[in-house]
């Protein structure tokens with residue numbers, strides 16, 4: 001999979017080399033290239049923003065540098081992903097969809113976001129998704145892209161040694177994960193639940209399913225609605 005990222009803060013993505021993503025890059029599962037939007041500007045000040053039509057606080061990212069940069073990056077089979085607090089919610093199922101795409105282009109906005117015509121224009125020729133990573137406000141798309149990339153790349157076939165560990169985890173089954181324990185058996189007066197020491201794998205599976213269900217009821221009842 002090829003991933004291109006466009007940002008006015010390309011150094012945000014220096015961590016990609018250190019993270020799990022770096023391992024994927026080294027094993028040639030994914031190739032990530034980061035681009036500085038200011039390289040697509042034409043004026044001496046390398047300006048990327050302007051005042052909003054209609055008035056209001058803050059600045060809006062101008063369409064011209066985005067058009068120049070994205071015209072150079074987008075291929076026929078590319079998906080354009082634009083982080084936005086007004087986007088559809090990112091989810092495990094969207095990560096699964098992303099992991100099947102041949103080429104992802106992430107466009108990181110700043111200020112009050114990108115001129116809407118950029119998304120509207122590329123929607124006529126490409127799959128364009130405006131995506132939010134949660135109901136809170138960030139200052140830009142960079143942190144959202146790091147989260148979406150990590151969720152996506154770890155799903156690529158051959159990413160981890162053990163593919164079984166991917167199917168059993170949180171959200172894939174629509175429930176929260178059960179609690180995990182390791183040695184020592186007693187820590188600060190707290191014991192590991194007896195059933196996990198029993199060696200009875202049916203009993204362990206049933207207990208874990210109950211714990212997942214109860215945790216979901218307590219913390220995320222919305223996940224149980226369907």
Ligand code: JQB
Nearest residue numbers: 083084109110112132133134138140141144
């Ligand atoms: C600028 C972003 C997020 C991208 C995701 C999430 O766009 C704005 N509108 C109002 C206030 C602040 C901004 C700042 N901003 C580009 C940009 C915020 C993404 C973002 C996001 N994905 N919260 N905020 N879940």
